[in-house]
Structure formats: structure tokens, C-alpha cells
Amino acid sequence: MVQVRHEVGPRWVLHVDLDQFIAAVEVLRRPELEGLPVVVGGRGDPTERGVVSTASYAAREYGVGSGMPLRVALRKIPDAIFLPVDGPAYDAASAEVMATLRSLTWGGVPVLLEVLGWDEAFLGPGADHGELGDAAEFAEVVRAEVLEATRLHCSVGIGDNKLRAKIATEFGKPRGSYQLTKDNWTEVMGERPTNALWGIGNKTAKKLTALGIDTVTQLGRADVDILAAELGPTIGPWLGRLGRGVASATVDPTPWVPRAHGREQTFQEDLTDWADVEQAVRDLTTRVREDILREGRPAVRVGIKVRFKPFFTVTRSLTLPGESTDEQELADAAVSLLDRVEKDRPVCLLGVRLEMAEVGGGGGPRAASTTTG
């Protein structure tokens, strides 16, 4: 397929990321918390099992951050304000932010917006735009508009592709912007460790170190055949491109279509009776089924996740004989997966996941999107 692109000057991609989003939303409705160490996570009880979703900047100064067990956060800041996660409130705030971003124009035409999650999005110029002006100035317009409409602060990364824009945001935080392009890539990123790149976590960084690759520049110069052989035919070459800062600059405004829904539950007390485990799997399946019914799409595949104590997680899954929304059938399928799990240890977490049939019976949205090119 041939796609015609209109190249008008440099390609700019902006990455917009709300500052301490969840904590900021909480402070908006409790202004007296402004400036205090606020920790949002779990059910808001730091003596329970759970982890930190977001900590305010004041809390981060004490070394509290996302993913940390609430009990650890409590020990670090005994007088912090602990709040429960309130998903619907963040959904609403997020929708306001995204609507504000979507309403912006750049170069005389509406921007394109690719939403990445509750609190971040890529933003690019729409087709057939006019003069874009200075990207850094536009970034300030974006920040001001979001602040005015939602009272939330954000940071903006400016790049010549999505990878560089995304990484640039970290340098702009908080309440600022930063520009990362081909021209300053090596200077800014070259000597940093590979896990400073978006897509490389600690596991991959370790594998790279074993190959003698420690920095971004070393990764960019690595032999692509070796990367492919050691890390996979797709992932290897992709890692090499990450090292050079090479990535797509196409902002895709196609609305996100979920492929699956799942529910997980952490037990405050480990389950040792497998009758309890089976019942919990049935309950979780009932809830996930409600989610996919809301979506109007049947399940085609069922999976479970079981986390044992001491820490050890297994997943099992199966493909259904056909599409199904039948509660009994789905629950029985999920429970049957427990037969493939060793039952010799206590269970501290269970998850059930339903993969859904594709929208429009295979190729609907994708086929539709090609007609807009």
C-alpha cells in the first residue's frame, strides 16, 4: 500500500504528561493537602497489602514512589496522608485533559492526539497544517491551556519522533518542557544506561550488559545481527534503533480498542483452601464478564494468574471452542485452568482475564482506518 505523506518542514511530536496526576487530582478536591506528602494506593490503609499508585512530590522527597508497598511507605513517612485509589475520579479528570488537548489547533488545523493512558498522550500536527512556528512556544501554549481548563500541571516533551518526545518529558518535569532531537540525542542520552530508554527495563538492560553493551551509544552501534541472535529477530533490531533514537513520528488518533479485560485480587490473608480459590476464581470471572458485556464483545480465550507465597506467579490459558458470554461456561473454563496448577502452596493473588473477539469480526477498525489515508 502506498501512503502519500505531506512533509512540511521538520516533523514535531509532543508528549504531554500530567505531573503527579493521581495525587494532583486528589489535592484539587482537598486543597488543604497542597504541599503535603500524599500517598495514593490500594484502599488507603497503609497497614494493608497494597502498593503506591502515585506519591506527591513532597512524599517523593522521602523516597516514596510508585510500586512501593504501602507498608514501606508508611514506615518512611509515618504522618503521610494515605488515600484510596478512586478510578472513576481519575477517569473523569483524564477525559477533561484529553478533551482540552484535542481542542487545540496547531498550524491552523486541529492537532492529532494519541492517548497513552490516564495521564499522557502524544500530540502532533494534523494533516495539511500551515506554519507550525516554534515547537517550544507551542508547548507552553499546551501547558497553559491544560492548566486553565483543568487546574492540573503538566510537562511536555518535544521530539522529532515519539521516542524522543517521550524521553524528553522526563527532562521537562515538573511544569516545564524539553526538546530532544537527532541533533542533541547523543549529547543528552549517549552516556546514559540503556534502561533510560523507553522499552528497556532492568531485565533487558542486564542481557545487554552481558553482551558488553552498557550505554545508549554502545547499543546504537551494536551489531544488529548479534542483537537479533541474542534477543530475537524483532526485538534485537528494534533495540538497536532505540539506541540511535530512531522511531515512528506518526501520531495515531485511532481510538484505543481493548483486546482483553481482566481482574486481579490480592488477598489480605493467603488462601490455603482450594475450595476458596475456586470460589474466588468464579467471582472474578463474573466481574470480568460484566466488563466484556458492557463492551458488547464475547470472550474467545480465558486465562488465569495465580501468585503463590513465597513469591511465584504462574499463568494458564485456553482458547474457548467458540465465542461465549455464558457465565457458567466462562467460570467453568477458568476453574478448569486450576487443574494445571500445582496446589502445594498458599495463594496470595488471583487474576482472571478474558480475551475478546475482534470488533467487527476481524479487521473492522483497521480496514476502516485505511480508507482515511
Added chain:
DNA sequence: TCTGGGGTCCTAGGACCC
């Protein structure tokens, strides 16, 4: 210190078919 809950994509290997 003791580990959430929601997702995505990629890979390897086995089964099965022609």
C-alpha cells in the same frame, strides 16, 4: 520491605495438517 491492577506485544515450542 514485601510486593496492585490494568494492559500490550513478542517468542519458543508442540501439535497438527498438507
Added chain:
DNA sequence: TCTGGGGTCCTAGGACCC
């Protein structure tokens, strides 16, 4: 008796992200 190559589907699991 020993041995093909290609393709698809399924399952388990790894890694990563917010």
C-alpha cells in the same frame, strides 16, 4: 527404514508500560 518443508494454531511465559 528413515526422513521433507511449510504453514497455522495453541499454550506458556517473558518483558514492558502506566
